[in-house]
Amino acid sequence: MPDVLESSPSGPYDALLLLSFGGPEGPEDVVPFLENVTRGRGIPKERLKEVGRHYFLFGGVSPINDQNRALLSALRADFAENGLDLPVHWGNRNWAPYLTDTLREMVQDGHRRILVLATSAYASYSGCRQYRENLADALATLEAEGLELPRVDKLRHYFNHPGFVEPMVDGVVEALADLPEEVRDGAHLAFTTHSIPTAAADTSGPVEEHGDGGSYVKQHLDVARVIAGAVRERTGVDRPWQLVYQSRSGAPHIPWLEPDICDHLEERHAAGVPAVVMVPIGFVSDHMEVLYDLDTEARAKAEELGLPVRRSATVGADPRFAAAIRDMIVERAAVERGQRVTPCALGALGASHDVCPVGCCPAARDPKPAAAGADSPYA
Structure with missing residues (x-):
């Protein structure tokens, strides 16, 4: 794969990873999916079946995966229309396509500077740091497999874009x-x-x-x-x-x-x-x-x-949201190249930080390494 030129609007980044929660795509997936979500908590399978009744009401299918596919299409269309030559990949925390598998494929394809878009707009442990912990787990797996680790950064919170x-x-x-x-x-x-x-x-x-x-x-x-x-x-x-x-x-x-x-x-x-x-x-x-x-x-x-x-409707794959993602990619890439930028944000709080600082959204118990932040072991 050719190197991404620093003069490219997205350089030094050579790929975008859409990182989401994941969801079951059939009745047989519901309990295994919930086992992934609750791993380590010792919740009995019968209790998971009860929890999964919401999914069974909808045929055992969560709409989130199809919604992510629509967002992927919107991002690729927006990038192509606006001359942003940046491949877009997709990985989930709790269901296929799994984050570790997607990250492995990206590394094997030659990607070395990866920017991550999480499908959570706000700061919190479950909405940010837990995603970063999953990234660290995936990178640890790739390291154990002897693969060359990429540099992974995360886009800022976009709640007010x-x-x-x-x-x-x-x-x-x-x-x-x-x-x-x-x-x-x-x-x-x-x-x-x-x-x-x-x-x-x-x-x-x-x-x-x-x-x-x-x-x-x-x-x-x-x-x-x-x-x-x-x-x-x-x-x-x-x-x-x-x-x-x-x-x-x-x-x-x-x-x-x-x-x-x-x-x-x-x-x-x-x-x-x-x-x-x-x-x-x-x-x-x-x-x-x-x-x-x-x-x-x-x-x-x-x-x-x-x-x-x-x-009222959620944002989903609205073209304006896809354009906002492109805007933040170009913004973050410029920062990485040492350029001064004015982040786009509405409201009184201003744009969120580019790099999660130490102590940001800590885990309530059992703290784990988290990638793509100031405390990342994979900086």
């Missing part, structure tokens, strides 16, 4: 327009994201941002504020909004971020709110947490209450 935010603004406006006219102007906006343990939220982001929700809550609130403001400008109506949570999966005695979306719908209905638009800002695409926790469970709660609800 215009190419991520603007499609969500459109989605909210479209969801509002779909509500009955008599309740539209009074609709409440419920910005939803994955609940995580409060302890994990408090230690998310760099050390100086730890405490009371950490970067995880701050970043979501900032994005919600930006979207609510843009919707106000587009519709001429200043609607109330709140950040709420969904998809809790931990033990009942451990505090997690609240309120839950279903509890929130009950509270809003009791307060006389005429309608709610659920805005899944914490999710890149319409995967299982969106299809079940919002489109199934929360919608059933709303129907029980007689509360009109709509759910």
Whole structure:
């Protein structure tokens, strides 16, 4: 493979790796997939079957893999149209194509400077550092196999990039327009994201941002504020909004971020709110947490209450998101070449760091090496 010239917009990087969570693609995959997700926790298979009932409701298929295939196509099309000669590969943490296998193939194909795009936009252990730990595990495997290790870096958090935010603004406006006219102007906006343990939220982001929700809550609130403001400008109506949570999966005695979306719908209905638009800002695409926790469970709660609800679209493979990824690749490559850049970001927080600092989003227990950060053993 020819070397990537430093004059190339993506140089010194010679490949992009889309790194995602993965999901089952048939009923027979559900329990093995959940065994991968929960490895080391000693959860019995019968319990995993119970946990997997959400997947069985949808034929045992998670939509996340097809959504990643669509994003891959969008990225490749955008790169080709804009002259960015950068191969795009795909690996998952918990299902095929597995990260280690993809990274091995990339190394065998001659890639030596790899940039990673994780399908998680915000700072947290599960949304960032755990991906970095998986990268370190994969690199350790390749090292044990005697392969030459590549340099692996990770793209910054993109929660406030215009190419991520603007499609969500459109989605909210479209969801509002779909509500009955008599309740539209009074609709409440419920910005939803994955609940995580409060302890994990408090230690998310760099050390100086730890405490009371950490970067995880701050970043979501900032994005919600930006979207609510843009919707106000587009519709001429200043609607109330709140950040709420969904998809809790931990033990009942451990505090997690609240309120839950279903509890929130009950509270809003009791307060006389005429309608709610659920805005899944914490999710890149319409995967299982969106299809079940919002489109199934929360919608059933709303129907029980007689509360009109709509759910706005996630970003998915929107061309603006693909263009944002290209923008951040070119931005990061310029930084690596020693050039000064002005990162693109909306809201009050500014662009996130390029390199995760020491102490960023630590594990609650059993700390492991993490690649693509200031504390990486594979720098």
